[in-house]
Amino acid sequence: MAILTPEPTRSPESRSIGETLAGKRLPRWAPLATAVAAIVVGYGIGAAGSIFGLAWFVVAALLFLIAQTAWSFAVEGRRHAVDRLATTLIYACFIVALAPLLSVLLSVIAKGAGVVFTDFPSFFTETMRNVSPRKPGGGVAHAIVGTIEQVAISSLIAVPVGIMAAVYLVEYGRGRLAKWVSFFVDVMTGVPSIVAGLFIYTFWILVLGFERSGFAAALSLVILMIPVIVRTTEEMLKIVPNDLREASYALGIPKWKTIARIVLPTALSGIITGVMLAVARVAGETAPLLLTTFLSQSMNWDPFSGPQAALPTFVWDQISNGTDASVARAWGGAFVLILFVMIFYIGARLLARVFAPKAR
Amino acid sequence: MSNTATENEHDPLIPHGHKQTGRVGDRVFRGFASGAGIFVLVIMGAIGAFLVWKSIPSLQADSTNFFTTTEWFPDDNPAVFGIAALLFGTVISAAIAMVLALPVGIGIALFIAFYAPRPVASTLAFITDLLAAVPSIIFGLWGLAVLMPNMQGTAQWLNDYLGWIPIFSNSLGIYSKSLFIAGVVLAIMVLPTVSAVTREVFIQVPSAHIEGALALGATRWEMVRMAVFPFARPGMISAAMLGLGRALGETIAVALILSAAFTINWHITEPGGNSFAANIALKWNEAGPIGLSALIASGLVLFLITLAVNMLARWIVSRRKDFSGAN
Numbered sequence: 001m002a003i004l005t006p007e008p009t010r011s012p013e014s015r016s017i018g019e020t021l022a023g024k025r026l027p028r029w030a031p032l033a034t035a036v037a038a039i040v041v042g043y044g045i046g047a048a049g050s051i052f053g054l055a056w057f058v059v060a061a062l063l064f065l066i067a068q069t070a071w072s073f074a075v076e077g078r079r080h081a082v083d084r085l086a087t088t089l090i091y092a093c094f095i096v097a098l099a100p101l102l103s104v105l106l107s108v109i110a111k112g113a114g115v116v117f118t119d120f121p122s123f124f125t126e127t128m129r130n131v132s133p134r135k136p137g138g139g140v141a142h143a144i145v146g147t148i149e150q151v152a153i154s155s156l157i158a159v160p161v162g163i164m165a166a167v168y169l170v171e172y173g174r175g176r177l178a179k180w181v182s183f184f185v186d187v188m189t190g191v192p193s194i195v196a197g198l199f200i201y202t203f204w205i206l207v208l209g210f211e212r213s214g215f216a217a218a219l220s221l222v223i224l225m226i227p228v229i230v231r232t233t234e235e236m237l238k239i240v241p242n243d244l245r246e247a248s249y250a251l252g253i254p255k256w257k258t259i260a261r262i263v264l265p266t267a268l269s270g271i272i273t274g275v276m277l278a279v280a281r282v283a284g285e286t287a288p289l290l291l292t293t294f295l296s297q298s299m300n301w302d303p304f305s306g307p308q309a310a311l312p313t314f315v316w317d318q319i320s321n322g323t324d325a326s327v328a329r330a331w332g333g334a335f336v337l338i339l340f341v342m343i344f345y346i347g348a349r350l351l352a353r354v355f356a357p358k359a360r
Numbered sequence: 361m362s363n364t365a366t367e368n369e370h371d372p373l374i375p376h377g378h379k380q381t382g383r384v385g386d387r388v389f390r391g392f393a394s395g396a397g398i399f400v401l402v403i404m405g406a407i408g409a410f411l412v413w414k415s416i417p418s419l420q421a422d423s424t425n426f427f428t429t430t431e432w433f434p435d436d437n438p439a440v441f442g443i444a445a446l447l448f449g450t451v452i453s454a455a456i457a458m459v460l461a462l463p464v465g466i467g468i469a470l471f472i473a474f475y476a477p478r479p480v481a482s483t484l485a486f487i488t489d490l491l492a493a494v495p496s497i498i499f500g501l502w503g504l505a506v507l508m509p510n511m512q513g514t515a516q517w518l519n520d521y522l523g524w525i526p527i528f529s530n531s532l533g534i535y536s537k538s539l540f541i542a543g544v545v546l547a548i549m550v551l552p553t554v555s556a557v558t559r560e561v562f563i564q565v566p567s568a569h570i571e572g573a574l575a576l577g578a579t580r581w582e583m584v585r586m587a588v589f590p591f592a593r594p595g596m597i598s599a600a601m602l603g604l605g606r607a608l609g610e611t612i613a614v615a616l617i618l619s620a621a622f623t624i625n626w627h628i629t630e631p632g633g634n635s636f637a638a639n640i641a642l643k644w645n646e647a648g649p650i651g652l653s654a655l656i657a658s659g660l661v662l663f664l665i666t667l668a669v670n671m672l673a674r675w676i677v678s679r680r681k682d683f684s685g686a687n
Contacts (some may be wrong), residue, residue, distance in 0.1 A: 019591040047429075055513065055517075056627070063402075071623055078578060079582065082579075082581055083579035083580055083582070086580075086581035086584070087475065087581065089467060090467045090470050090471045090475055091467075091471065091475065092467070092470075093463070093464045093465075093467025093468050093470075094467065094470060094471045094476075094484070094488075096464055097464060097468050097488055097491070097555070098487070098488075100491070100507075100548045101487070101488075101490060101491050101494075103502070103506060104494055104498065104499065104502045104506075104508075107502055107505070108498060108502070109504045111505075138401055146587045152489065158555055159566065160396075161396045161399055162396075163396075164392050164393045164395070164396035164397075165393070165396035165397045165399065165400055165580055167393045167396075168394050168397035169397065170679065171393065172390055172393050173397065177394075177397070177398075178397070180401060180440035181397040181398070181401060183671075183674060183678070184401055184404050185400055186670070187404065187670045187671055187674060188400060188403070188404060188666075188672035189666065189670075190602065190605040190606070190609075190666055190669070190673075191404075191407070191609075191663070191666065191667075192530045192605075192608070192609020192610070192611070192662060192663070192666055193609070193611065194611045194637040194640055194641065194659065194662070195407065195411075195609065195659055195662060195663045195666070198411060198640065198655075198656055198659040198663075199406070199407045199410055199411065201414070201656075202410040202411060202414040203406065203410050206414055207410065207414075223403060223407075224659055226400065226403075227400075230400070239653055243545060254383050254385055254386050255386050255389075255390075256383075256386045256388070256389030258392070259389065260389070280493050281493075283495070284493075284494075284495020284496065284497065284498070285495070285496075286495070286496065286611070286612040287496075287611035287637065287640075290481055290641050290644060290645075291641075291644055312495060312497045312612075315497050315498075315501065316497060316612065317592075319501060319504070319616065328506070330501060331501070334497070334498045334501055337495060337497070337498065338494065338498055339497070341493055341494075341495060342490075342493065343492040345380055345490070347367045348669050349486060354658060
C-alpha cells in the first residue's frame with residue numbers, strides 16, 4: 001500500500017506537474033506590469049528632478065531592467081534572471097538601432113519635402129545657375145543629370161568586369177590565383193571611398209594628364225562598384241544548379257556558351273539585384289567626387305569635360321554655404337538623393353524576393 | 361558553402377581533353393573571365409603603387425617627422441606637416457564607434473537570428489540593412505543638424521558625473537563638433553555592417569548545437585552563450601574588424617561634424633579633432649602641389665591601415681571556413 005501511494009514530498013502548493021518540473025516562473029503579465037511601473041516612476045523622477053530631454057526614458061529603462069531582474073531573481077532564481085536580463089538587452093539593442101534610422105528618414109522628409117514640393121516641378125527642373133546662396137529657389141536638375149551620367153558610366157565599366165570576374169571565380173577559378181582574386185575582392189570591399197578618389201586623381205589626372213570631370217568621378221565609382229557586383233554575382237552563380245550545366249555539356253555545348261546562355265540567364269535576376277545594390281551604394285558617394293570633379297552650379301551634359309555637379313556634392317556644397325536658404329536646399333537635395341538611392345535599394349530587394357531562386 | 365561543391369562536382373563532368381579541343385570561343389571567354397579576375401588584383405596593386413609614387417615628393421620636402429608632427433603646413437617653405445593628429449582623431453573616433461556599435465550590432469544580430477518571431481525576422485533584417493543604404497552625406501547632415509544639438513545633454517552629463525575620468529572632462533563648456541559626436545555617428549553607420557556579418561555567422565550555427573543546449577535545459581541566453589558564441593566567435597571578430605575598417609575610412613560625415621583642428625586632445629567631448637579622410641576632403645581644393653602630395657601621403661597611410669584591418673578580418677573568416685566543414 002505504501003508503495004502505491006507514496007507520501008507527497010513537497011508542500012501541496014507546488015504539486016502541479018508543470019511547476020515541479022520547470023520551477024516557479026513569473027506570471028506572463030510580469031514584464032508588462034514592470035514596464036508600466038518603471039515608466040510611471042521614471043517619468044515621475046524626470047518631472048520632479050531637472051533631467052534634460054528624454055533622459056527620463058533612460059531612467060525608466062534602467063528601472064525596468066533592475067526591477068525585472070530582481071523580481072525574477074527572487075522568484076525564478078539566478079539563471080532565469082540572467083536570461084530575462086539578456087532578453088531585455090537584446091530587444092533594447094534592436095530598438096536602439098531603429099531610432100537613428102527613423103530619425104534620419106523622418107528629418108530628411110520633414111526638412112526636405114517642404115523644399116522639394118513648395119513649387120513642385122521647379123526643384124527638379126532648375127539648376128543653381130545665378131541663384132544666390134542667400135535666397136531660396138533654384139534646383140537640382142544639373143545634379144540629377146550629373147549623378148545619372150556618372151553612375152551610368154561607372155556601371156557600364158564595372159558591370160561587365162564584375163560579372164566576368166565572378167564567372168572566373170565560380171566557373172574557372174582554380175588554385176592559387178583564384179584564391180588571391182577572391183581574397184582581394186573581399187579586401188577591395190573595404191577600400192575607403194576617399195582612397196578610390198585619390199587613386200583616380202593620381203592615376204587619371206596627375207599621371208595621364210586628363211582634367212577633373214564627371215568621367216573621372218565615374219572611374220573612381222567603378223572601384224567601389226566592382227567588389228559589390230563580383231560578390232553578389234558570385235553568390236548567384238553558385239546557386240545555379242549543376243544539373244543545368246551538366247545537361248548543357250551532355251548536349252555537347254561548349255563551356256563558354258553554357259555559361260553565356262544557361263548559367264548567366266538563370267542567375268539574371270540575382271545579378272540585376274547586385275547591380276542595383278551597387279548603384280545604390282555608389283550614387284550616394286561624396287568623397288571621391290570631391291577629389292575628381294569640380295563643383296558646378298549649372299547644367300553640364302558632357303561628362304568628359306568641365307565641372308559637373310552630382311546630388312551628393314550638391315548637398316555638400318549647399319551645407320558649406322551655410323546660409324538658411326542653402327541649408328534648406330541641402331535638405332531638399334538630401335531628400336532627392338535618398339529617394340534615388342532607396343528606389344534602387346528597395347527595388348533590388350523586392351526583385352530578389354520575387355525572383356528568389358529555389359535553392360535546395 | 362557551395363564553393364567546394366562546385367569545385368568537386370561539376371568539374372569532373374567536363375569531358376577529359378575538353379580544354380584541348382581548341383575551341384576559340386572557350387579560350388576567348390576564359391581569357392576575358394581570367395582577365396577580369398586579374399584586373400581586380402591589378403587595381404589593388406595600382407592603388408598602392410600610385411599613392412606611394414605621388415606621395416614621395418611631399419615626404420622628401422617634409423622638414424619634420426611625418427609620423428610625430430601634429431601641424432599641417434605642407435605648402436610652407438620649409439614644409440611642416442605630419443599625421444600624428446590625423447592618426448589620433450581617426451583611431452579615437454573609430455574606437456568610440458566600435459565601443460558603441462559592437463555590442464549593439466551583436467545584439468541586433470542575436471535578436472534577428474534567435475529572438476524575433478520567425479515570420480517578421482527577415483523584414484527586420486531588411487530594415488536594419490536599410491541603414492547601410494543611407495548615403496554618408498545624409499548621415500553627416502543629420503549628425504550636424506539633428507544629433508549634435510541633442511547630444512549636448514549627454515556630453516554635459518558625462519562631464520558632470522564621469523568627469524573624473526579624464527577623457528570625459530570638458531573644461532571649455534562647449535560640447536559640439538567633438539570626436540565623441542563623430543564617433544556616435546560612425547557607430548550608427550557601421551552598425552549594419554557589424555550586424556549583417558554576425559547575423560550571417562549566427563545563422564550558420566548548427567541547429568544540433570542549439571537544440572542540444574535547449575534540450576539539456578539551458579535558458580535561451582545560456583544557449584546563446586554556450587552554443588552560439590563559441591561557434592561564432594571568429595565571425596564576430598571579423599565583423600568587428602570590417603566595421604572598424606569602414607569607420608576608419610569614413611569621410612564626409614566626419615568632415616561635416618568635426619571642427620578640424622590639428623591637435624591631440626584627449627577630452628573627447630570638446631570640439632576639435634580630425635581624421636585622415638576628412639582632412640583630405642577639407643584641404644583638397646586649397647592645397648598646392650606639395651600639399652596635394654602630402655594629402656596623398658596621408659591617404660596612403662589610411663589605405664594601408666584599412667588594408668591591414670580588412671585583410672586580417674578576411675583572413676580570420678577564411679581560416680574559419682576551413683574547419684567549419686567538419687562540423
